[in-house]
Amino acid sequence: MDQTDMTRILPEDCIANIISNTSPRDACRLSLVSRAFRTAAASNLVWERLLPSGYQEIISRSPVSSASSSSLNMLPRKDLYFHLCDNPTFISNGNMTFAIHKWSGKKCYMMGARELSIVWGDTPQYWKWTYSADQSPHLPKSRFSEVAHLLHVCWLEIKGSVETKTLSPNTTYGAYFIYTIGTRPYGLCHPVKVSLSIENEIDGEATNAYLQPITWRDHRPRGQDGRLPCVREDRWMEIEIGEFFNHGQANNVLEMNLWETEVGEWKSGLVVHGIELRPKERKK
Template sequence: MTSSTHGDGGDRDIVKCLPAECLAHIITFTSPSDACRSSMVSRSFQSIADSDYVWKSFLPSDHEDILSGSESWPELSAKELYLHLCHNPVILTNQTMSFALERQSGKKCYMVGARGLEIVWGNTPAYWIWTCLPESRFGEVAELQYVWWFDIKGRIESRMLSPATNYAAYFVFQFSRERRGFSDRAIDLRVQLEKSGEEGAESKCVIIDPPDGVPKPYQERGDGWLEIEIGEFFNDIGVDDTLLCSLMETDGSFFKAGLIVEGLEFRPKITM
């Protein structure tokens, strides 16, 4: 590209060659990152790259239906809405699930909060208590007092997720000060489609809280929580199934305590 194509002078030549509607349509075949870069070409090109026509193409086609289940908020442009959903998960009206977008691709991300999970003895205060934490996106999280059997399951319908997308499921949690039992036994982590049963299931055993000097299986999220990847799955086009994730340790030899559960998150697995 020669120097004459930089700045507003070169851009006017481009706009003269192609109508704004055509340029906007071309940008929709790129990516949100490319659209942002295009908006920096010039002031006149910015109005095209930032248009609702472009950014509505990056939003999920059913985003209005999804957001109808959330609290009302100020009207935003399509680009403002996209960026807001990338950085601010929206709590849906049942208060047990949040929705967000993956920044690079615009694919759907969901977290099923602790209240939406099946926690064995979760409603027995001697074993689990429900509490509020300022760093949680949900109104309540589950704090483990003690159990001998650790058994948590979470489900999400595959049709809710973006099709033709490789996803990973993550267990989002914290340790409390009085934790114990998670360095003695490995937890069985499993992801599977319920209709398929064991076929195609992915499972692994992980010691959640290994001793000092042993690599930790979790990552810090930057929002005050830790996460462990439970497993990956490909959400194929046309598949109508229920994705089941489970965390289980039922040996019963050691009691477990001191884990705080925020939820299970499902987000696209991005390869760099």
């Protein structure tokens, strides 16, 4: 029996039920099979199942007007799915965002600088907080209302944490430090340490990372390997802090750390945007 005969025999709800047990990527691909598959693949039944669990509660906690929240819930589920992929929703008093990873349907979070623990972060002589509207045009546009500018410290330590129950289960996540380098930086050529661990358990192994891209003028000590930053589409830079597999069987607190406390050299010019948690693409 060919595909055409099958779509004539099976009811649309049955086809939709089959598609709902695949993935968002496969649902989009299957919509190209035939007109019947296209109709079924666009149904609310399919996309309600492909939306991550708890998404309605997350939307309701967003600091937007109740009217906006209601209008989102009135969208067809497929439209809502892709809206949440392309438009991060603010939570935690606007200091975090929630979004959906487009091809897997997994939850993504980004903690803004205000959601992080920055040593001496509230001391004006060491750190300066700038509202996005007042940012220099030379800096990338921030999704949050404030970013943190490093003015002058010798002890750099930044931490973020998130409860694992808020993440998608059975998913490998990457944690990324999002930042840029401002004007006239100094003291940032030395490697920093990054690590990821579960609270109250043995700390994860620390790894070297470089905040500044390595150029031919940089002199990295022989044998001193480390992660290098890459530039994102939004013009911010990111360094991977580590990866974590969320079994989803228990609620723990995942801690993400970046620090440089050994060299003792004074530092300036770092602009902190936040830390992002997103599913890692499976290697084929």
